[in-house]
Amino acid sequence: MQVQQRLKKELSNLSxxxxxxxxxxxxxxxxxxxxIRHLISVxxxxxxxxxxxxxxxxxxxxxxxxxxNLDMIIxxxxxxxxxxxxxxxxxxxxxxxxPEKLSDISLAMDQAVRAIPSDKRFLxxxxxxxxxxxxxxxxxxxxxxFIITKMREWKxxxxxxxLEKESNEELxxxxxxxxxxxxxxx
Amino acid sequence: MKFNxxxxxxxxxxxxxxxxxxxxxxxxxxxxxxxxxxLSFGILGIIWTTLAVKSLSKGSSLRxxxxxxxxxxxxxxxxxxxxxxxxxxxxxxxxxYPAYFFITISYxxxxxxSYKIHKLGKEFGxxxxxxxxxxxxxxxxxx
Numbered sequence: 001m002q003v004q005q006r007l008k009k010e011l012s013n014l015s016x017x018x019x020x021x022x023x024x025x026x027x028x029x030x031x032x033x034x035x036i037r038h039l040i041s042v043x044x045x046x047x048x049x050x051x052x053x054x055x056x057x058x059x060x061x062x063x064x065x066x067x068x069n070l071d072m073i074i075x076x077x078x079x080x081x082x083x084x085x086x087x088x089x090x091x092x093x094x095x096x097x098x099p100e101k102l103s104d105i106s107l108a109m110d111q112a113v114r115a116i117p118s119d120k121r122f123l124x125x126x127x128x129x130x131x132x133x134x135x136x137x138x139x140x141x142x143x144x145x146f147i148i149t150k151m152r153e154w155k156x157x158x159x160x161x162x163l164e165k166e167s168n169e170e171l172x173x174x175x176x177x178x179x180x181x182x183x184x185x186x
Numbered sequence: 187m188k189f190n191x192x193x194x195x196x197x198x199x200x201x202x203x204x205x206x207x208x209x210x211x212x213x214x215x216x217x218x219x220x221x222x223x224x225l226s227f228g229i230l231g232i233i234w235t236t237l238a239v240k241s242l243s244k245g246s247s248l249r250x251x252x253x254x255x256x257x258x259x260x261x262x263x264x265x266x267x268x269x270x271x272x273x274x275x276x277x278x279x280x281x282x283y284p285a286y287f288f289i290t291i292s293y294x295x296x297x298x299x300s301y302k303i304h305k306l307g308k309e310f311g312x313x314x315x316x317x318x319x320x321x322x323x324x325x326x327x328x329x
Contacts, residue, residue, distance in 0.1 A: 044326060046319045071322050074315045087247050087309045094309065103246040107310055115312035117320040 003034035003185065004042070010183055018151050018158035020128075020175060020182040025163055031185045032126060033066055035159060036073075039122050045157065046072040047122030048112040050105065052130040053161075055080040056093040074112040078105055079130070099134040102143050109147070113154045122157040123147075128175070129163040137171050148178045221270040228263040235259060247306050254299040261292035 011017060023031045039045045051059060056077040063070055075093040078101070082088045085097035087104060094112070096104050113123060125147065131140050144160065151158035160179070162172060164186075176182045206223060213219040235256045242249035265288035272282060 044323075046323065069322075071318055074312055074319075085245060089309050091314065094312075098245065101243045101246045103243040103248045107246075107248055111310045112312045112315070115316035117316055118323055 003031055004038050006183070006185070007035065007038050010181060014180060016152070016155045016157060017180040018148050018160070018178070020160050020162060020172070020179045022162050022164050022172070022182065022184045022186075024186055027185060028161075028163060029062070032161060033062070033068070036063070036068055036124065037066065039124075039157070040068055040072050043120070045120045045122050046116050046118050047124060047156070048074045048076060048109060048116070049124045049126065050076045050078065050109060051126050052078045052099045053127050056095070060092070074115065076105065076108045076112060099130060102135065102139070106143075106146065106150075110150065110154075113156055119155075120157070121154070122159065123151055123154070125158070125160045127161040127163060128171075132168065132171070137168055141171060141174050144175050145178055215273070218270065218273050221266060221273060225263065225266055225270065228259060228266055231259050232256065232263065247302075247309065251299065251302045251306055254295065254302050258292055258295045258299055261288055261295060264288045265292060 011019070021031065021035065036049070039047060049059070054062075056075050057080070059075070060070065063073075070092070076096065077093050078096040078099045080095050080097075082095050082097040085101075087097055088095040094108050096108060099105075109123065113121060128140070128144065131143070135143070147160075148158065158179075160175070162175075164184075172182075205226070209222050209226075210216075210219045213222060235252055239249060239252045239256060242252060265285055268285045268288055271277065272285065
């Protein structure tokens with residue numbers, strides 16, 4: 001509930017925004033859930049969830065348990081290993097095969113966002129910290145800058161999750177300047 | 187910024203025009219001139235596609251597609267080169283066959299590349315999910 005109020009307070013005067021949400025590993029799941037709940041159940045906004053952290057099957061279970069409408073979300077899963085790391089599509093989710101395939105992630109995000117027939121849409125990127133495990137910091141800065149530019153072009157609400165401590169501070173500083181707001185959820 | 191872009195495009199167009207003019211001025215034979223003209227565009231296509239392949243993530247679908255497309259361009263270019271050589275040296279009989287070979291190979295690779303883009307469209311298209319969300323939003327609006 002605190003997260004909901006915080007989101008309302010911080011984002012009330014912004015329409016299309018890109019935020020960098022810093023969360024501690026302890027609160028990671030709770031904050032993610034609350035943000036998604038706020039977007040889907042409170043604001044009734046459909047969107048795209050890009051997961052590099054938890055596999056789609058796990059997320060599905062969590063969201064179902066929390067009664068979050070999965071039909072309002074297009075899932076892009078870059079963490080579940082597919083056969084030969086190839087792209088695999090099911091009716092609920094697109095599996096990229098590997099978090100290193102940034103070109104495929106970008107392409108999938110572009111197509112998914114454009115497929116949503118609504119003026120208000122969101123793009124939830126979970127998470128920056130996982131990207132760091134698989135890619136170099138320089139590549140990530142370029143990639144995130146590209147994503148943020150795209151988010152503005154698509155006119156979506158962009159949320160980039162970053163785990164505190166696990167992310168390079170210098171990187172976070174660089175990325176904060178690209179975002180409209182950086183919220184520390186702790 | 188806009189003016190700079192306009193000037194850049196203008197300069198590029200003038201350079202291309204001078205290039206075309208020079209080719210047609212030096213080479214009197216129209217067929218050879220057209221051949222050289224097409225070759226220059228083919229080479230430019232190969233350069234751009236190679237740059238795209240280099241910048242795309244390894245193993246990505248888009249990179250695989252770009253590689254297939256690169257092979258198409260290379261075989262088409264080989265066909266154009268061979269055709270040009272046929273014209274330049276007045277080749278006959280058996281020397282004509284490699285041109286047929288190159289054009290056949292390019293069409294085969296083109297089919298393969300088209301299949302790749304068809305697959306890419308299937309994988310990365312979200313039409314079903316989009317219409318599902320549309321229905322849901324309509325339903326929510328009504329209620």
